[in-house]
Amino acid sequence: MNSSRIPGFYNKTVEERRELLANIHTFSQEEIENLYAKDPLPVDTADKMIENVIGTFPLPLGLGLNFLINEKEYVVPMAIEEPSVVASASYIAKIVREAGGFTAEATERVMIGQIQVVGCPDFQLAKQALLSDKQKLIDIANAAHPSMLERGGGAEDIEVRILNEDSTSSYGKMLVLHVYVNTCDAMGANVINTMVEALAPTVEEITNGKVYLRILSNYADRCLAKAKCVIPPELLESGGYSGEEVRDGVVHAYEFAASDPYRAVTHNKGIMNGIDPIVIATGNDWRAVEAGAHAYAARFGHYGSMTTWSVDKEGNLVGELELPMSVGTVGGSIRVHPISKVAHSILGVESAQELAQVIVTVGLAQNLGALKALVTDGIQKGHMALHSRSVAIAAGATGEMIDIIAEKLVEEKEIRVGKAKELVAQYSK
Numbered sequence: 001m002n003s004s005r006i007p008g009f010y011n012k013t014v015e016e017r018r019e020l021l022a023n024i025h026t027f028s029q030e031e032i033e034n035l036y037a038k039d040p041l042p043v044d045t046a047d048k049m050i051e052n053v054i055g056t057f058p059l060p061l062g063l064g065l066n067f068l069i070n071e072k073e074y075v076v077p078m079a080i081e082e083p084s085v086v087a088s089a090s091y092i093a094k095i096v097r098e099a100g101g102f103t104a105e106a107t108e109r110v111m112i113g114q115i116q117v118v119g120c121p122d123f124q125l126a127k128q129a130l131l132s133d134k135q136k137l138i139d140i141a142n143a144a145h146p147s148m149l150e151r152g153g154g155a156e157d158i159e160v161r162i163l164n165e166d167s168t169s170s171y172g173k174m175l176v177l178h179v180y181v182n183t184c185d186a187m188g189a190n191v192i193n194t195m196v197e198a199l200a201p202t203v204e205e206i207t208n209g210k211v212y213l214r215i216l217s218n219y220a221d222r223c224l225a226k227a228k229c230v231i232p233p234e235l236l237e238s239g240g241y242s243g244e245e246v247r248d249g250v251v252h253a254y255e256f257a258a259s260d261p262y263r264a265v266t267h268n269k270g271i272m273n274g275i276d277p278i279v280i281a282t283g284n285d286w287r288a289v290e291a292g293a294h295a296y297a298a299r300f301g302h303y304g305s306m307t308t309w310s311v312d313k314e315g316n317l318v319g320e321l322e323l324p325m326s327v328g329t330v331g332g333s334i335r336v337h338p339i340s341k342v343a344h345s346i347l348g349v350e351s352a353q354e355l356a357q358v359i360v361t362v363g364l365a366q367n368l369g370a371l372k373a374l375v376t377d378g379i380q381k382g383h384m385a386l387h388s389r390s391v392a393i394a395a396g397a398t399g400e401m402i403d404i405i406a407e408k409l410v411e412e413k414e415i416r417v418g419k420a421k422e423l424v425a426q427y428s429k
């Protein structure tokens with residue numbers, strides 16, 4: 001892709017945007033048919049994906065523009081119902097590309113399977129016995145899904161923990177075996193669950209205990225992705241606010257989130273505003289990503305900010321975001337949902353590691369978008385102006401009436417459904 005910078009994209013019609021996208025991205029015939037389909041997820045396909053299907057639930061699919069990450073251009077498909085998120089991500093990406101773009105990295109994709117063992121006659125002995133049989137256990141895990149080993153991944157290591165050793169604990173003593181599995185480009189839940197279920201009988205034999213749970217952990221703290229941006233203050237200047245004022249405001253906003261869970265939850269919700277839409281558009285499991293991200297935000301013993309914002313020696317604003325990112329480019333519903341296939345094609349990532357890097361980057365951008373608005377004009381100005389169209393629709397506006405009423409709501413600074421209903425009634429006379 002030459003450039004993800006398409007100025008004024010949002011002022012075009014949907015048809016024109018599709019043409020602009022086709023100028024910078026080559027689609028297959030199947031992808032074009034899926035993107036243009038009246039019914040992108042046929043109910044027959046949906047009926048094979050989950051249970052008790054009665055229909056489908058479409059979401060708007062927008063494009064996050066201007067993203068330059070590790071010197072590569074990305075157009076980011078985002079599936080979300082909330083106005084102003086796509087605009088905000090694109091806005092910050094536009095600023096950061098002027099500063100040289102984002103940098104991002106990801107660890108190896110090592111996911112964790114857990115086996116819970118209770119009732120061991122001697123927990124310490126059981127732990128030592130498991131560790132002595134480490135290679136045997138790894139081999140059993142890999143035999144349960146040999147193709148992962150063949151592609152360079154598979155079970156790599158084990159760890160044993162004893163929980164509730166203290167006799168004052170109100171919970172029962174248990175041993176937990178962790179199996180570390182490189183799942184390559186898959187999220188890996190099914191792969192890992194297969195492995196831990198295969199291991200359970202041997203674990204019972206070795207420990208003389210009883211196995212209950214055999215399941216993946218969504219706390220994927222060995223499958224991390226990290227994004228960073230460094231922004232000179234002059235690029236942050238906006239309206240009547242100097243770049244230094246915005247920069248310092250963002251750092252104060254971060255310190256607020258780092259010190260107060262009431263603020264941290266909202267701050268982090270703003271980050272997930274950027275993350276969830278790509279996770280959803282690429283057919284990944286957003287509950288898994290959400291659960292892992294919030295747990296990681298509490299890793300220092302209290303729930304805090306997922307991002308950090310600071311000022312470097314040169315006076316630049318420096319933002320960083322590191323999160324567990326258990327996403328895949330294969331598996332699950334990724335190649336089943338027709339639009340997810342199109343989203344992968346537009347994004348153009350070559351591995352799950354690269355996808356994870358893009359996702360955390362958009363989370364970081366989205367956080368700055370919200371903080372920049374919050375420390376300057378406030379969130380309502382930009383957000384509510386874009387939300388006005390949804391308010392007009394909720395009040396019954398249709399067709400060209402939607403934009404006319406939305407503009408009137410913004411002009412009169414009264415973006416609420418009651419006011420919109422009055423305008424719809426006037427307009428319909």
Ligand SMILES: CC(C)(COP(=O)([O-])OP(=O)([O-])OC[C@H]1O[C@@H](n2cnc3c(N)ncnc32)[C@H](O)[C@@H]1OP(=O)([O-])[O-])[C@@H](O)C(=O)NCCC(=O)NCCSC(=O)C[C@@](C)(O)CC(=O)[O-]
Nearest residue numbers: 007008010084085087088090091266267270369370373382
């Ligand atoms: C909305 C903006 C970007 C306007 O900001 P602006 O300054 O009016 O934007 P602009 O007109 O100067 O345009 C700058 C760029 O923004 C993009 N842009 C601008 N408008 C559009 C549009 N209509 N559609 C698509 N892209 C748009 C576009 O890239 C454009 O560049 P161009 O292409 O023109 O060279 C800004 O006010 C903003 O970022 N606001 C924050 C919005 C936000 O965070 N929304 C999330 C919902 S609130 C929430 O849920 C989370 C929160 C806030 O509670 C989290 C927290 O508390 O931390």
Ligand SMILES: NC(=O)C1=CN([C@@H]2O[C@H](COP(=O)(O)OP(=O)(O)OC[C@H]3O[C@@H](n4cnc5c(N)ncnc54)[C@H](OP(=O)(O)O)[C@@H]3O)[C@@H](O)[C@H]2O)C=CC1
Nearest residue numbers: 147148183184185186187188189190191285288330331332
């Ligand atoms: N706690 C949780 O989060 C849970 C989540 N889930 C669900 O599990 C699903 C994800 O599981 P997952 O195991 O990823 O999906 P799949 O079961 O679809 O497995 C992905 C498969 O893709 C194949 N594959 C092809 N190419 C590659 C490659 N380059 N790298 C890796 N694998 C490749 C592998 O099969 P082969 O080796 O045979 O070729 C692999 O097993 C999601 O739908 C999720 O919602 C399920 C249970 C619990």
